[in-house]
Amino acid sequence: MSTGHVLLGLLSRGQQHGYDLKAGHDALFPSARPMAYGQVYAALTRLRDRGLIEEAAVERAGGPERTTYRLTPAGRDELEVWMSAAEHPPSEVNNPLATKLNVALVAGGPDEGALFLRRQRSAHTARMRDHTQTKRAADATLTQVLAADYALSHLDADVRWIDDALARLGEITREVTP
Missing domain, CATH: 1.10.287 (Helix Hairpins)
Incomplete structure:
Protein backbone atom coordinates (compact mmCIF):
# COMPACT_ATOMS: atom_id res chain seq x y z
CA MET A 1 0.00 0.00 0.00
CA SER A 2 1.36 3.39 -0.95
CA THR A 3 0.82 6.16 1.58
CA GLY A 4 0.57 8.66 -1.24
CA HIS A 5 -2.14 6.71 -3.01
CA VAL A 6 -4.12 6.37 0.21
CA LEU A 7 -3.92 10.14 0.67
CA LEU A 8 -5.01 10.69 -2.93
CA GLY A 9 -7.98 8.42 -2.25
CA LEU A 10 -8.90 10.37 0.87
CA LEU A 11 -8.56 13.66 -1.01
CA SER A 12 -10.95 12.36 -3.67
CA ARG A 13 -13.67 13.01 -1.07
CA GLY A 14 -12.81 16.72 -1.06
CA GLN A 15 -10.34 19.25 0.28
CA GLN A 16 -8.67 18.35 3.56
CA HIS A 17 -5.68 19.28 5.64
CA GLY A 18 -3.06 16.93 7.05
CA TYR A 19 -4.78 16.43 10.39
CA ASP A 20 -8.03 15.39 8.67
CA LEU A 21 -6.14 13.05 6.33
CA LYS A 22 -4.42 11.32 9.26
CA ALA A 23 -7.74 10.98 11.08
CA GLY A 24 -9.39 9.68 7.90
CA HIS A 25 -6.66 7.08 7.42
CA ASP A 26 -6.83 5.90 11.01
CA ALA A 27 -10.64 5.62 10.85
CA LEU A 28 -10.66 3.87 7.46
CA PHE A 29 -7.94 1.37 8.46
CA PRO A 30 -8.59 0.67 12.15
CA SER A 31 -6.44 -2.47 12.21
CA ALA A 32 -3.45 -0.80 10.54
CA ARG A 33 -0.72 1.04 12.36
CA PRO A 34 -1.87 4.64 12.82
CA MET A 35 -0.24 6.98 10.35
CA ALA A 36 2.29 9.36 11.89
CA TYR A 37 1.86 13.06 11.22
CA GLY A 38 5.39 13.23 9.82
CA GLN A 39 4.50 10.48 7.36
CA VAL A 40 1.40 12.40 6.26
CA TYR A 41 3.19 15.68 5.70
CA ALA A 42 6.18 14.07 3.95
CA ALA A 43 3.79 12.27 1.58
CA LEU A 44 1.82 15.48 0.98
CA THR A 45 5.02 17.28 0.04
CA ARG A 46 5.95 14.53 -2.44
CA LEU A 47 2.45 14.55 -3.94
CA ARG A 48 2.50 18.34 -4.28
CA ASP A 49 5.97 18.28 -5.85
CA ARG A 50 4.70 15.75 -8.41
CA GLY A 51 1.69 17.95 -9.24
CA LEU A 52 -0.83 15.38 -7.94
CA ILE A 53 -2.24 17.70 -5.27
CA GLU A 54 -2.21 21.43 -4.72
CA GLU A 55 -2.74 23.81 -1.86
CA ALA A 56 -6.33 24.99 -1.76
CA ALA A 57 -6.07 27.35 1.21
CA VAL A 58 -3.83 28.32 4.11
CA GLU A 59 -5.58 29.23 7.36
CA ARG A 60 -4.31 30.54 10.65
CA ALA A 61 -6.78 30.37 13.51
CA GLY A 62 -4.91 31.04 16.73
CA GLY A 63 -2.28 28.39 16.09
CA PRO A 64 0.06 27.20 13.40
CA GLU A 65 -0.86 27.57 9.76
CA ARG A 66 -3.13 24.84 8.42
CA THR A 67 -2.83 24.09 4.73
CA THR A 68 -5.80 22.53 2.99
CA TYR A 69 -5.01 20.34 -0.02
CA ARG A 70 -7.03 19.25 -3.02
CA LEU A 71 -6.57 16.66 -5.73
CA THR A 72 -5.45 17.87 -9.15
CA PRO A 73 -6.63 16.26 -12.41
CA ALA A 74 -3.22 14.56 -12.63
CA GLY A 75 -3.74 13.28 -9.09
CA ARG A 76 -7.14 11.84 -10.00
CA ASP A 77 -5.57 10.15 -13.05
CA GLU A 78 -2.78 8.70 -10.91
CA LEU A 79 -5.32 7.40 -8.40
CA GLU A 80 -7.39 5.75 -11.13
CA VAL A 81 -4.33 4.05 -12.62
CA TRP A 82 -3.29 2.78 -9.17
CA MET A 83 -6.78 1.52 -8.32
CA SER A 84 -7.13 -0.31 -11.63
CA ALA A 85 -3.84 -2.22 -11.27
CA ALA A 86 -3.84 -5.62 -9.59
CA GLU A 87 -1.50 -6.08 -6.64
CA HIS A 88 0.94 -8.70 -7.81
CA PRO A 89 1.89 -11.28 -5.22
CA PRO A 90 5.62 -11.16 -4.55
CA SER A 91 7.72 -13.83 -6.22
CA GLU A 92 9.84 -14.12 -3.08
CA VAL A 93 8.33 -14.37 0.35
CA ASN A 94 10.07 -13.24 3.49
CA ASN A 95 9.22 -15.84 6.14
Whole structure:
Protein backbone atom coordinates (compact mmCIF):
# COMPACT_ATOMS: atom_id res chain seq x y z
CA MET A 1 0.00 0.00 0.00
CA SER A 2 1.36 3.39 -0.95
CA THR A 3 0.82 6.16 1.58
CA GLY A 4 0.57 8.66 -1.24
CA HIS A 5 -2.14 6.71 -3.01
CA VAL A 6 -4.12 6.37 0.21
CA LEU A 7 -3.92 10.14 0.67
CA LEU A 8 -5.01 10.69 -2.93
CA GLY A 9 -7.98 8.42 -2.25
CA LEU A 10 -8.90 10.37 0.87
CA LEU A 11 -8.56 13.66 -1.01
CA SER A 12 -10.95 12.36 -3.67
CA ARG A 13 -13.67 13.01 -1.07
CA GLY A 14 -12.81 16.72 -1.06
CA GLN A 15 -10.34 19.25 0.28
CA GLN A 16 -8.67 18.35 3.56
CA HIS A 17 -5.68 19.28 5.64
CA GLY A 18 -3.06 16.93 7.05
CA TYR A 19 -4.78 16.43 10.39
CA ASP A 20 -8.03 15.39 8.67
CA LEU A 21 -6.14 13.05 6.33
CA LYS A 22 -4.42 11.32 9.26
CA ALA A 23 -7.74 10.98 11.08
CA GLY A 24 -9.39 9.68 7.90
CA HIS A 25 -6.66 7.08 7.42
CA ASP A 26 -6.83 5.90 11.01
CA ALA A 27 -10.64 5.62 10.85
CA LEU A 28 -10.66 3.87 7.46
CA PHE A 29 -7.94 1.37 8.46
CA PRO A 30 -8.59 0.67 12.15
CA SER A 31 -6.44 -2.47 12.21
CA ALA A 32 -3.45 -0.80 10.54
CA ARG A 33 -0.72 1.04 12.36
CA PRO A 34 -1.87 4.64 12.82
CA MET A 35 -0.24 6.98 10.35
CA ALA A 36 2.29 9.36 11.89
CA TYR A 37 1.86 13.06 11.22
CA GLY A 38 5.39 13.23 9.82
CA GLN A 39 4.50 10.48 7.36
CA VAL A 40 1.40 12.40 6.26
CA TYR A 41 3.19 15.68 5.70
CA ALA A 42 6.18 14.07 3.95
CA ALA A 43 3.79 12.27 1.58
CA LEU A 44 1.82 15.48 0.98
CA THR A 45 5.02 17.28 0.04
CA ARG A 46 5.95 14.53 -2.44
CA LEU A 47 2.45 14.55 -3.94
CA ARG A 48 2.50 18.34 -4.28
CA ASP A 49 5.97 18.28 -5.85
CA ARG A 50 4.70 15.75 -8.41
CA GLY A 51 1.69 17.95 -9.24
CA LEU A 52 -0.83 15.38 -7.94
CA ILE A 53 -2.24 17.70 -5.27
CA GLU A 54 -2.21 21.43 -4.72
CA GLU A 55 -2.74 23.81 -1.86
CA ALA A 56 -6.33 24.99 -1.76
CA ALA A 57 -6.07 27.35 1.21
CA VAL A 58 -3.83 28.32 4.11
CA GLU A 59 -5.58 29.23 7.36
CA ARG A 60 -4.31 30.54 10.65
CA ALA A 61 -6.78 30.37 13.51
CA GLY A 62 -4.91 31.04 16.73
CA GLY A 63 -2.28 28.39 16.09
CA PRO A 64 0.06 27.20 13.40
CA GLU A 65 -0.86 27.57 9.76
CA ARG A 66 -3.13 24.84 8.42
CA THR A 67 -2.83 24.09 4.73
CA THR A 68 -5.80 22.53 2.99
CA TYR A 69 -5.01 20.34 -0.02
CA ARG A 70 -7.03 19.25 -3.02
CA LEU A 71 -6.57 16.66 -5.73
CA THR A 72 -5.45 17.87 -9.15
CA PRO A 73 -6.63 16.26 -12.41
CA ALA A 74 -3.22 14.56 -12.63
CA GLY A 75 -3.74 13.28 -9.09
CA ARG A 76 -7.14 11.84 -10.00
CA ASP A 77 -5.57 10.15 -13.05
CA GLU A 78 -2.78 8.70 -10.91
CA LEU A 79 -5.32 7.40 -8.40
CA GLU A 80 -7.39 5.75 -11.13
CA VAL A 81 -4.33 4.05 -12.62
CA TRP A 82 -3.29 2.78 -9.17
CA MET A 83 -6.78 1.52 -8.32
CA SER A 84 -7.13 -0.31 -11.63
CA ALA A 85 -3.84 -2.22 -11.27
CA ALA A 86 -3.84 -5.62 -9.59
CA GLU A 87 -1.50 -6.08 -6.64
CA HIS A 88 0.94 -8.70 -7.81
CA PRO A 89 1.89 -11.28 -5.22
CA PRO A 90 5.62 -11.16 -4.55
CA SER A 91 7.72 -13.83 -6.22
CA GLU A 92 9.84 -14.12 -3.08
CA VAL A 93 8.33 -14.37 0.35
CA ASN A 94 10.07 -13.24 3.49
CA ASN A 95 9.22 -15.84 6.14
CA PRO A 96 10.59 -14.68 9.50
CA LEU A 97 9.31 -17.90 11.11
CA ALA A 98 11.44 -20.06 8.80
CA THR A 99 14.44 -17.83 9.38
CA LYS A 100 14.12 -18.06 13.15
CA LEU A 101 13.49 -21.81 12.99
CA ASN A 102 16.63 -22.37 10.93
CA VAL A 103 18.71 -20.27 13.33
CA ALA A 104 17.21 -22.12 16.32
CA LEU A 105 18.09 -25.45 14.70
CA VAL A 106 21.65 -24.39 13.83
CA ALA A 107 22.33 -22.76 17.21
CA GLY A 108 20.33 -25.02 19.54
CA GLY A 109 19.36 -28.19 17.72
CA PRO A 110 16.01 -29.87 17.18
CA ASP A 111 14.79 -29.40 20.76
CA GLU A 112 15.30 -25.64 20.50
CA GLY A 113 13.59 -25.61 17.09
CA ALA A 114 10.60 -27.50 18.42
CA LEU A 115 10.38 -25.21 21.45
CA PHE A 116 10.41 -22.14 19.19
CA LEU A 117 7.67 -23.58 16.98
CA ARG A 118 5.45 -24.44 19.96
CA ARG A 119 5.90 -20.99 21.48
CA GLN A 120 5.16 -19.38 18.12
CA ARG A 121 2.04 -21.49 17.65
CA SER A 122 0.82 -20.40 21.07
CA ALA A 123 1.46 -16.73 20.24
CA HIS A 124 -0.37 -17.10 16.92
CA THR A 125 -3.41 -18.79 18.45
CA ALA A 126 -3.61 -16.09 21.14
CA ARG A 127 -3.59 -13.41 18.43
CA MET A 128 -6.25 -15.35 16.52
CA ARG A 129 -8.46 -15.28 19.61
CA ASP A 130 -8.01 -11.48 19.80
CA HIS A 131 -9.04 -11.04 16.16
CA THR A 132 -12.00 -13.38 16.58
CA GLN A 133 -13.13 -11.37 19.58
CA THR A 134 -12.77 -8.14 17.59
CA LYS A 135 -14.88 -9.39 14.69
CA ARG A 136 -17.59 -10.75 17.00
CA ALA A 137 -17.94 -7.55 19.00
CA ALA A 138 -21.44 -6.12 18.83
CA ASP A 139 -20.12 -2.74 17.71
CA ALA A 140 -17.65 -4.10 15.11
CA THR A 141 -17.81 -2.30 11.79
CA LEU A 142 -17.62 -4.19 8.52
CA THR A 143 -14.17 -2.69 7.97
CA GLN A 144 -13.02 -4.12 11.31
CA VAL A 145 -14.57 -7.51 10.54
CA LEU A 146 -12.89 -7.70 7.14
CA ALA A 147 -9.55 -6.63 8.62
CA ALA A 148 -9.88 -9.31 11.31
CA ASP A 149 -10.79 -11.92 8.68
CA TYR A 150 -7.72 -10.97 6.66
CA ALA A 151 -5.46 -11.25 9.71
CA LEU A 152 -7.06 -14.55 10.73
CA SER A 153 -6.47 -16.03 7.28
CA HIS A 154 -2.80 -15.12 7.42
CA LEU A 155 -2.39 -16.34 10.98
CA ASP A 156 -4.14 -19.60 10.07
CA ALA A 157 -1.72 -20.11 7.19
CA ASP A 158 1.19 -19.55 9.58
CA VAL A 159 -0.24 -22.04 12.09
CA ARG A 160 -0.57 -24.64 9.32
CA TRP A 161 3.05 -23.93 8.33
CA ILE A 162 4.14 -24.30 11.98
CA ASP A 163 2.32 -27.63 12.27
CA ASP A 164 3.92 -28.84 9.04
CA ALA A 165 7.37 -27.72 10.23
CA LEU A 166 6.86 -29.54 13.54
CA ALA A 167 5.85 -32.71 11.70
CA ARG A 168 8.93 -32.47 9.47
CA LEU A 169 11.40 -31.19 12.08
CA GLY A 170 13.76 -34.14 11.63
CA GLU A 171 14.03 -33.55 7.89
CA ILE A 172 14.50 -29.80 8.33
CA THR A 173 17.17 -30.37 10.98
CA ARG A 174 19.15 -32.68 8.69
CA GLU A 175 18.86 -30.15 5.87
CA VAL A 176 20.05 -27.06 7.76
CA THR A 177 22.61 -28.47 10.19
CA PRO A 178 26.03 -29.72 9.16
